[in-house]
Amino acid sequence: MEFRQINDLIKTVDSTSITELEIEKEGFRIRVKKAHTNSAQIVEMENQPVPLIEELEPNCIEIHSPMVGTFYRAPAPDGSPYIQVGDRIEEGQVLFIIEAMKMMNEIESEYNGKVIRFLVENGEPVEYGQPLLVIECV
Amino acid sequence: MAVDVRTVNLGYKNILTLEIYDSLDSTNTFGKQRIRAGCSHGTVVWALEQTAGRGRRDRTWVSNNTSLTFSILWRFPDYSKIPLLPLTVGLGIVQILHTITEDVRVKWPNDLWIGSKKLGGMLGESMMLNGDLWVILGIGINVNRHGEGLDFPHVSLQEAVGERFIRFGVLNLILEGADRGFSMLEEGVSDLNERFRQYGNFIDETIVVIEGEKRWEAVARAVLPDGRLLVESVDGLQSVLPDEVSVRFRH
Numbered sequence: 345m346e347f348r349q350i351n352d353l354i355k356t357v358d359s360t361s362i363t364e365l366e367i368e369k370e371g372f373r374i375r376v377k378k379a380h381t382n383s384a385q386i387v388e389m390e391n392q393p394v395p396l397i398e399e400l401e402p403n404c405i406e407i408h409s410p411m412v413g414t415f416y417r418a419p420a421p422d423g424s425p426y427i428q429v430g431d432r433i434e435e436g437q438v439l440f441i442i443e444a445m446k447m448m449n450e451i452e453s454e455y456n457g458k459v460i461r462f463l464v465e466n467g468e469p470v471e472y473g474q475p476l477l478v479i480e481c482v
Numbered sequence: 483m484a485v486d487v488r489t490v491n492l493g494y495k496n497i498l499t500l501e502i503y504d505s506l507d508s509t510n511t512f513g514k515q516r517i518r519a520g521c522s523h524g525t526v527v528w529a530l531e532q533t534a535g536r537g538r539r540d541r542t543w544v545s546n547n548t549s550l551t552f553s554i555l556w557r558f559p560d561y562s563k564i565p566l567l568p569l570t571v572g573l574g575i576v577q578i579l580h581t582i583t584e585d586v587r588v589k590w591p592n593d594l595w596i597g598s599k600k601l602g603g604m605l606g607e608s609m610m611l612n613g614d615l616w617v618i619l620g621i622g623i624n625v626n627r628h629g630e631g632l633d634f635p636h637v638s639l640q641e642a643v644g645e646r647f648i649r650f651g652v653l654n655l656i657l658e659g660a661d662r663g664f665s666m667l668e669e670g671v672s673d674l675n676e677r678f679r680q681y682g683n684f685i686d687e688t689i690v691v692i693e694g695e696k697r698w699e700a701v702a703r704a705v706l707p708d709g710r711l712l713v714e715s716v717d718g719l720q721s722v723l724p725d726e727v728s729v730r731f732r733h
Contacts, residue, residue: 349675349676352675352703352704355703355704355712355719356704356706356712358719359712359718359720359721410561411561411564411565412565412708414725414726436610438609443725444564444565444725445565445566445568445569445591445592445709445723445724445725446568446591446592446604446606446724446725447564447565447567447568447606447607447608447617448605448606448607448608449561449564449607449608450607450608450609450610451610452609452610469723469725469726
């Protein structure tokens with residue numbers, strides 16, 4: 345590993361929330377650990393109110409994002425959304441798009457059911473596993 | 483719509499069959515039809531003429547007999563590797579286009595540029611069919627174009643090198659590059675940043691980052707393992723996603 349790569353690695357770790365990273369490759373091992381932890385931030389987080397876990401209605405399930413990306417309800421900016429609240433949906437029907445690294449991924453329903461509500465806005469960034477939509481299964 | 487189809491068997495690892503059509507509205511849209519009709523992994527759909535090509539978020543991509551427009555259809559086991567696919571395919575294509583000119587670079591994340599002009603681009607989409615995950619990777623390259631009718635600075639291989647190219651020859655070269663890009667992804671790309679240093683055009687350059695209405699200057703520092711770009715501005719280091727920002731040269 346060259347000095348520049350090590351330098352890049354340190355910068356990368358520093359810019360993320362990772363506190364410690366260890367890489368082992370071809371007989372070479374490097375461990376990068378952040379020297380400081382931000383205790384003020386931890387205290388602040390502990391003081392935040394615990395969000396209430398919302399209970400889902402009977403027969404309802406959440407659809408989660410399969411990847412990190414951007415949530416779109418329509419195939420094009422001025423296009424009509426794939427689904428609306430109240431729509432009946434079928435297994436295999438496209439529900440929305442997640443854009444990840446410029447790849448537009450059509451996400452299909454695995455269930456037959458009805459659209460109850462959206463949990464994110466069109467164009468919003470989403471995390472892996474984040475609930476996006478509630479549907480009622482039939 | 484497609485009538486006259488010719489099929490060519492290709493010998494690459496993950497690009498196996500080339501289907502040639504006289505004219506298609508969009509190779510990505512038609513590619514989805516081919517997937518539904520049961521085509522196999524590694525099929526390429528090439529339209530000699532594309533009449534209603536699509537770019538990202540439905541921008542149009544016009545094409546005639548001076549450019550190449552085709553879509554590669556690949557089956558994937560899951561979503562985990564899909565976001566990096568356009569990056570590794572872009573790198574594979576640029577690597578092989580260096581046999582024509584080393585001025586071709588990957589503009590992060592997946593455009594092909596010569597200098598500050600666009601040579602080509604990609605539109606990647608995915609869809610599920612009967613539990614299988616399919617990627618439709620549409621690629622457009624200006625081969626012999628003397629461009630008009632495009633609203634951004636663009637360039638063709640002919641303009642860059644000073645000679646005309648046979649489209650089928652360039653297509654073969656690009657497919658070989660795309661195949662290498664697919665293998666790179668399959669084997670696990672551990673040196674994305676090094677490859678972008680070699681074949682990309684932004685690392686250690688000052689760029690303009692465009693984030694909605696906001697524009698700010700930064701120096702591109704690295705491409706992170708997940709494909710994000712690490713930039714350094716007066717506010718320090720931060721990583722950006724291509725879904726949120728676009729980047730330009732400062733000049």
